[in-house]
Amino acid sequence: MQLIDWILVVAPILLVLGVATYTKRYVKSVADFLAAGRCARRYLLANARGESDSGLANTIKGFEIILVSGFVVSFWEKISIPVMLLIGISGFVIYRFRETRALTLAQFFEIRYSRRFRLFMGTLCFISGILNYGVFPAISARFFIYFLNLPGSVTVGGFELSTMALLMASYLTVTLYLVLAGGQVTAMVTDCLEGILSHGIYIAIAIAVFFVVDWKQVIDVMASAKPGHSGIDPFDAKDVQNFNIWFVLMTLVNYAYTRMALQNKQGFNAAAKSPHESRMGDVLGNWRMYARTLMILLLGVCALTYLKHPDFIEQSGTMRAEISAIGDSYLRDQMSVPIALRHLLPTGIKGLFCAMMIMGLFAGDSGHMHSWGSIFIQDVWMPITKRNISPREHIWLLRGAVTFVALFAFCFSMVFTQTQYIALWWAVTSGVFTSAAGAAIIGGLYWKRGTAAGAWAGALTGATISLAGIAASGTTWKHIVDVIEPAFGIDLPARFWFNGLQVAIIAAGATTAVYVIVSLLTSRSPFNLDRMLHRGLYAVDAQGVSAPTTSPSLRDQFRLRNILRFDHNFTFADKMVAGGIFWWAMFMLVLHVGISLWNVFVRHWPINWWANYSLVTSILIPFVIAICTLVWFGIGGIKDMILLFHDLRTMTRDASDDGRVPENTPAVAPEAATNAPGERVIGRAGVTP
DSSP states (O other): OOHHHHHHHHHHHHHHHHHHHHHGGGOOSHHHHHHGGGOBOHHHHHHHHHHHTTOHHHHHHHHHHHHHHTTHHHHHHHHHHHHHHHHHHHTTTHHHHHHHTOSSHHHHHHHHTOHHHHHHHHHHHHHHHHHHHTTHHHHHHHHHHHHTTOOSEEEETTEEEEHHHHHHHHHHHHHHHHHHHHHHHHHHHHHHHHHHHHHHHHHHHHHHHTTTSOHHHHHHHHTOSOTTOOSSOGGGOTTOOSSSHHHHHHHHHHHHHTTTTSGGGHHHHHOBSSHHHHHHHHHHHHHHHHHHHHHHHHHHHHHHHHHHOGGGHHHHHHHHHHHHTOOSHHHHHHHHHHHHHHHHSOTTHHHHHHHHHHHHHHHHHHHHHHHHHHHHIIIIIHHHHOOOOOHHHHHHHHHHHHHHHHHHHHHHHHHOOOOSOHHHHHHHHHHHHHHHHHHHHHHHHHOTTOOHHHHHHHHHHHHHHHHHHHHHHSTHHHHHHHHHHHHHOOOOOSSOSSOHHHHHHHHHHHHHHHHHHHHHHHOOSOOOHHHHTTOGGGOBOTTSOBOOOOOOOTTGGGSHHHHTTOOTTOOHHHHHHHHHHHHHHHHHHHHHHHHHHHHHHTOOOOHHHHHHHHIIIIIIHHHHHHHHHHHHHHHHHHHHHHHHHHHHHHOOOOTTOSSOOOTTSOOOGGGSOOOSTTOOOOOBTTBOO
């Protein structure tokens, strides 16, 4: 790192901290701290939520996948990405959730099922969330140690201190300040700003790496793997473990099932100005990911090429020695790309990359801290204590919980030993809640016969399977083997049969089956979804004004405009954007399915065809999209930040809008959901089930 590198690192950090300090003045209510006053528009949401998804640990996860599979997962993801875009365009789950006007997911659970279920799911979500987030500080600190070539410890005042501990404490303190300053208001603005800056850095990095590593060298390395392990031919990669076509398909199923269940972005889910803005923000956010995917893929394959190609034998010798010196195999794989990038990236680009990682670190970690701290207060502490507190005291409780999450993550990272890839650990830990919640969310928003008894049974099933998966995925499995094999004479594998993602899929399937069966057995009358969603006779717009709606006929429901959920909120420009993304998604889906069928049934492509195909679809097209999106989303994001400040400055706050569901709201018996014995459904003001 040269002087110019450090300047490029420090400048954006100071800008972000200055903006965070400025946003403090706009937080005047609990809804502001939790959901930015529900004033966020689409480009602000797209940039901010996208940057929150781009955390440092997420980037390392992407590098791990590429190190194992090369371009293979990228090919199969091209089939899943169009499906994800279509899910976003349809507004699946996220649109209806915004219609409920709940501030947190567990508040929705209380509206739809019961207060006890809210408390249980809030507790489960909090435990799952902090376990999931607990490894972030360690991953981030190790990245900086190996990327900046820092020593393992430093001496301060005669005491030897761990560099990892110092780095974690430093960055957690700064991230904590960003969250405590203004909650979701600060997160929306700083994440959007970081997202625009990072987007430009993605493009700069994509250009720079090809001045060091050329495409022919990349293909030489990707095609040199032994049969069954190709890094570029997806039909010659059947022996690639963990990250293959099944990984992509399971991830896609899990994405649809856990739609909005993973609450590391719960503040963004409730922050939209309207359900329509929430949907458009989600659609555009998925489109924005082209630039980030391009950058991760290029850095990953170029780092791998730098390590393995004969043209870089002199440089790779030093890198291989550093990597071999890492004793733990998982840590060795995790840090291989950062070590290679330290040698590969030129001056200036190295500083930009470091700045991008730090901004992603702030955005991703602040989202987790805000979410898990808020969920603990809103969905665990408040339902238990039932205290009437002032907005000021409420906000300080939220800040205290956020601080606890940061302290827990620091301690957990200091003692926890990672035993599987990041993506698989996240799948199983988040699955403790998401597997349990997915059926309750989808069923609660779309199915009138879903009951509280079904939600309870499904949630307990999913959580139990996921917790068992966590226990079996670690060192506990060895103890199980040591006990069972001698006692019963059964030969068990050295590692558990299923990885984290497979456990999550099994848990999701079991949860859905139990939810449906128990709901059918216990449902006595249909739930009034229209009232909960403010539809039909209960329809109101985003400002609470009556807005009656009509449902399309059965024939009209199968027209394209209704499949894409084009309603009166869609302007002509909205239809052009959503329709354009739809047809692009369909074109890419048909193209990749067609190529797959050709390779299976007609003729297997040679390596040079796959090389050209990857160059066009994985590099050139995303690069063009990234440049256009930078200008488009940059202008839109800045405008939306200005409008956010205007709305927060002029809006009238409702002190009672703090995420609590009033107990004195009467439930209408004929329309209430069937509950577990002894439970009572409680509706919120104007949303009585």
